[in-house]
Amino acid sequence: MKRFDVKRLGRLVTEIVVLLAIYFAGCQIASGLQLPIPGGVVGMALLLLAFALGWVKPAALQLGAGVLMAEMLLFFIPALMSLLDYGVLVRDEGWRILLVIGVSTLLVMVVTAFTVEAVCRWRLRHEV
Template structure:
């Protein structure tokens, strides 16, 4: 039990360190990209070059994903302050959210398909 908790804490610390390093890089370079996005890019590079195996961070990432709703509750509660805006412009906001979601899904699917074809042609 203690060993499992220690492993989980170390995985969460590693993920937080990547987030912190990403924020530091964003601040240092002045990039208009959130530090978390840069941290995820660093994690992807570490996975791609084999420096870190995804299984090493699986427990911490799983915990964060399981508790993801806690990260969104403050944002959802702040919507209550903007009732008049949502009543007048809500359909436009919903349209942007829906179209951007479809666009992200489409680009992700095409990227995965392209990568699978590229890898199968190499090997």
């Protein structure tokens, strides 16, 4: 087991605070402008913009993002437990729900791929 490292803990807390601040800024922008987009998505767009403009390097938030990703299941347990209350709905309309989940997941993957490709091409053009 790794020894307790105050410097690493401080960096982890700082990175998580930065990620939460970006999330809350996205929420404030979404509610202030009455956007039909969740604040988390606006926050991700802000983070992508900060990465693209070079304000923040992805490595600077790698530790905090890694911890949040590792504990992601913890964030989904309440949503999964609520399925127990709506068993009849899942039984009757489950195929439609799965279809929507599948199509939306595929769309997110495709849009993400195109976005990453576009940002990489843009960055290569502007580095020269």
